[in-house]
Amino acid sequence: MPVAYVSTRGEAPVLGFADALLAGLARDGGLYVPDAWPTLSHEQIADLAGKSYAEAAEAVIAPFVGDSIAPDKLRAMIEEAYATFRHPAVSPLVQTGSNRFVLELFHGPTLAFKDVAMQLLARMMDHVLAERGLRTTIVGATSGDTGGAAIDAFRGRDRADVFILMPHGKVSEVQRRQMTTAVEDNVHAIAIDGSFDDAQALVKALFNHHNFRDRLALGGVNSINWARVLAQAVYYFVAAVALGAPARGVNFVVPTGNFGDIFAGYVAKRMGLPINRLVIATNVNDILARTLETGRYEVRGVEPTTSPSMDIQVSSNFERLLFDAGGRDPETVRRAMSSLAQSGAFELDAATLANIRTDFDAGRADEAAVAETIDRVRRETGYLLDPHTAVAYAVAERADLDPATPTVVLSTAHPAKFPDAVEAASGVRPELPPHLAELLEKPEKLVRLPGELGAIESFVESHARVARGAAA
Ligand SMILES: Cc1ncc(COP(=O)(O)O)c(C=O)c1O
Ligand SMILES: N[C@@H](CCOP(=O)(O)O)C(=O)O
Numbered sequence: 080m081p082v083a084y085v086s087t088r089g090e091a092p093v094l095g096f097a098d099a100l101l102a103g104l105a106r107d108g109g110l111y112v113p114d115a116w117p118t119l120s121h122e123q124i125a126d127l128a129g130k131s132y133a134e135a136a137e138a139v140i141a142p143f144v145g146d147s148i149a150p151d152k153l154r155a156m157i158e159e160a161y162a163t164f165r166h167p168a169v170s171p172l173v174q175t176g177s178n179r180f181v182l183e184l185f186h187g188p189t190l191a192f193k194d195v196a197m198q199l200l201a202r203m204m205d206h207v208l209a210e211r212g213l214r215t216t217i218v219g220a221t222s223g224d225t226g227g228a229a230i231d232a233f234r235g236r237d238r239a240d241v242f243i244l245m246p247h248g249k250v251s252e253v254q255r256r257q258m259t260t261a262v263e264d265n266v267h268a269i270a271i272d273g274s275f276d277d278a279q280a281l282v283k284a285l286f287n288h289h290n291f292r293d294r295l296a297l298g299g300v301n302s303i304n305w306a307r308v309l310a311q312a313v314y315y316f317v318a319a320v321a322l323g324a325p326a327r328g329v330n331f332v333v334p335t336g337n338f339g340d341i342f343a344g345y346v347a348k349r350m351g352l353p354i355n356r357l358v359i360a361t362n363v364n365d366i367l368a369r370t371l372e373t374g375r376y377e378v379r380g381v382e383p384t385t386s387p388s389m390d391i392q393v394s395s396n397f398e399r400l401l402f403d404a405g406g407r408d409p410e411t412v413r414r415a416m417s418s419l420a421q422s423g424a425f426e427l428d429a430a431t432l433a434n435i436r437t438d439f440d441a442g443r444a445d446e447a448a449v450a451e452t453i454d455r456v457r458r459e460t461g462y463l464l465d466p467h468t469a470v471a472y473a474v475a476e477r478a479d480l481d482p483a484t485p486t487v488v489l490s491t492a493h494p495a496k497f498p499d500a501v502e503a504a505s506g507v508r509p510e511l512p513p514h515l516a517e518l519l520e521k522p523e524k525l526v527r528l529p530g531e532l533g534a535i536e537s538f539v540e541s542h543a544r545v546a547r548g549a550a551a
Contacts, residue, residue, distance in 0.1 A: 081145035084111040084305060087402040088416070089409025096147035097207045100200075100306050101215065103299025104286035109412065110399050111305045116349040117142035119316075124325040124351060127316055132169035133161045135320075136199075136313045139350070143309050152206060160198035163188055165512070170195070170314045172321055172487070175460045179475065180487045181468065182318045189257050190493035190515070191388075192340065193228035196310035201232035201239075203306060204298065208238040215298035216543040217241045218285050220278035222336060223250035223388040224492065226268065227257030229300045234263040239298070240543045241266045244278040244535065247527065250387055252519070253496045253511070259523035267542060271530035274381045276393045279337075284532050291536055296545045302339030302396055311343035312350070319352055322485040328355040330486040332475040334467040335359045335367060336389035338396035340489065345400065345438060355484050359441040360474035362386045362449070367394055371441040374432045376415075377424040384446060385500035386466040388492070393419075401427070404434040442474035449473060450504035457505050465494040465501065 084099040088109030094102060099111045119138070127135045136157045144153060161169050166186035173181045187194025208215060217239050219229050226243035233241045243258055247270035258268040271278055282301065286292050302308055319329040331354060333341040341359055348354040361368045362384045370376045378392045398412060405411050405428070415425040427435070444452070452473040453464050464472055468490040475488050494501045494509040502508040511518060528534045540546045 081147075082117060082143050083114045085114050086111060087398050087409060087412045089413070096144045100203060100207060100304065101213075101298055103297060104283060104303050106289065108283065108287055108416070109409070110303060110396070112399050112402060113143060116346070118351045120351065121325050124316065124320065127320045132313070132317060133157045135317050136161065136310070139313045139316055140309055148203065148206060156199060156202040156206065160202055163194070163198050165514075170317060172318055173462065175456065175462050178482060178485050180318070180322070180485060181462065181464075181472075181490045182314065182487050183490045184314060185465075185490060185493040187228070188231045188514075189224070189227040190496050190512070191224035191228060192311070192489070192491040193224045194231070195314060196307045197225075197228040197232040197300065199310045200300060200304065200306050201236065205236055205238055214238045214240075214296060214545050216295040216539060216545050217298045217300055218282050218539065219243045219300045220275060220282045221245050221250070221258070222275035222390055223254035225301055227254055230258050230261050230266045230268070233300075234261045234266050236265065239265065240545070241300075242269060242539050242542070243267065244269050244271050244281060246270070246274050246278055247272055249274065249383060249390065251497050251499075253498070254387075255525070256518050256521065256523065259525045260518060260521040261524075265544075267526060268524065269526045269528050269535070269538065271528055271535075273530040275391050276381060277530050279393065279395060281530060281532060281535055285535065285539070288532070288536070294546065295539060295543055302337055302342075308339055308343050308346060308396070308399075311340055312346045315344045315347035315354065316352055318487050319347075319354065322487070325351075325353050328353040328484055330354070330356045330358065330480050330484055332358040332360055332471045332478065332486060332488045334386070334389060334471040334489060334491050335361055336364075336391035336394065338367065338394040338400070340491065341439075342396040342399055348438060349403075354438075356478075356480060357439050358474060358478050358480070359439055360471035361441070361443045362389050362470050363443065363445050364390050364392055365443040366392050367397065368441040368443045370397075370427070371436065371439060374427045374429070375424060376419070376427065378419070384466075385449060385497065386470050389467055389470065400435065401431065405431040440478060442478055444470045444473035452476075453501060453504035457507065463494045463501065463505065463507060463509060465490070465492040466497050466504075467491050
């Protein structure tokens with residue numbers, strides 16, 4: 080049976096993979112999830128050992144795609160996507176201590192883990208759009224990395240115009256320039272006043288304005304899009320198998336903001352990968368750590384940190400976990416989301432919280448801990464962490480994890496994306512790799528808009544080719 084995709088809120092059409100790929104947010108405001116989890120057997124997981132990253136990706140992704148994309152086409156897209164990475168292993172593991180490993184996810188074009196999914200997503204969307212003779216208008220929100228990865232993956236593509244909203248002044252210079260220096264006219268970097276949460280709320284509001292959404296053929300590349308999460312599940316398999324899975328369990332500690340990356344780990348576990356603990360690591364914007372402690376999901380103000388991509392309070396993908404761990408009851412999700420919209424909080428029931436705690440732990444690292452960790456790990460091991468990875472590394476060091484089980488810290492960004500913070504912590508200024516050496520010299524193209532729905536809609540409407548009736 081092909082996998083069907085259902086909304087967490089239960090009031091949107093059930094879709095196949097290709098339609099869910101183009102839809103982005105479900106029409107009822109929810110997020111698409113598979114109606115059941117495909118699984119890989121012990122033997123199928125064992126067979127991933129020695130395979131290339133692209134071969135492993137095909138084994139993990141194909142069951143979710145079904146016949147929506149022809150197998151030979153899917154294979155070609157996967158091969159092409161991971162050929163853009165500068166490391167032959169795509170996501171190499173580096174050992175930094177006894178049973179402690181760093182999974183480097185930053186060898187793609189924009190030096191962040193977002194490239195892993197975005198390079199494939201762009202190819203899959205292009206393929207489906209071409210097959211159907213369609214164009215799309217992509218709207219996305221970024222706290223720094225999704226925007227750069229999306230612009231890199233979609234720049235110059237004929238079937239997509241891309242509009243990325245970022246919080247003004249709250250991303251690093253390298254992150255901003257990765258969005259503002261693309262010369263192609265199908266990509267638009269927009270700075271708004273407010274936080275990432277405001278940008279994400281605006282993107283969801285654009286999707287929820289159905290007339291606008293349909294007229295502009297909106298598409299999404301945030302982790303709203305199921306294919307983003309799916310492509311991220313692959314590296315959990317690749318890392319765990321390299322460390323002895325399926326015969327041996329593995330722990331993962333994940334720097335977390337919008338909850339897409341760690342939810343991909345949860346997907347891998349549901350598919351049969353023996354993951355012992357999934358540890359959510361937050362900076363001081365710790366809504367998820369508080370939720371796991373108290374059962375109350377409560378939004379507070381966002382504090383700027385040296386790990387800006389995790390300066391998030393409304394973690395979009397937590398809705399997917401709430402749905403799955405809460406017994407897949409859309410009514411419960413609708414109630415929680417409406418309480419969140421009205422009062423900025425909701426309570427988890429005892430059974431859902433217990434289910435979540437079966438798989439997840441959580442911890443937070445403040446700014447002093449992040450700086451101390453970057454400095455100490457470099458002095459002790461020679462390894463230079465970026466501030467997001469350092470959040471997770473600090474949490475891993477303090478977490479109550481079985482020392483006999485390998486623990487993998489996900490490294491989500493290259494330290495050179497955050498040179499000021501890394502230098503302040505360690506005295507070492509990381510350099511950009513040669514392919515980005517000229518980034519700081521290039522002219523920038525950035526639009527400033529108020530964080531208001533009307534202003535964003537009119538800008539998108541006046542620049543999207545779909546709105547101008549361009550032929551597909
Ligand atoms: C460098 C970095 N680390 C961690 C995160 C958090 O990941 P997620 O939003 O999937 O929880 C982000 C943003 O997504 C990021 O850009
Ligand atoms: N940290 C992200 C925020 C958006 O997350 P996404 O996974 O939903 O795209 C960023 O760097 O933009």
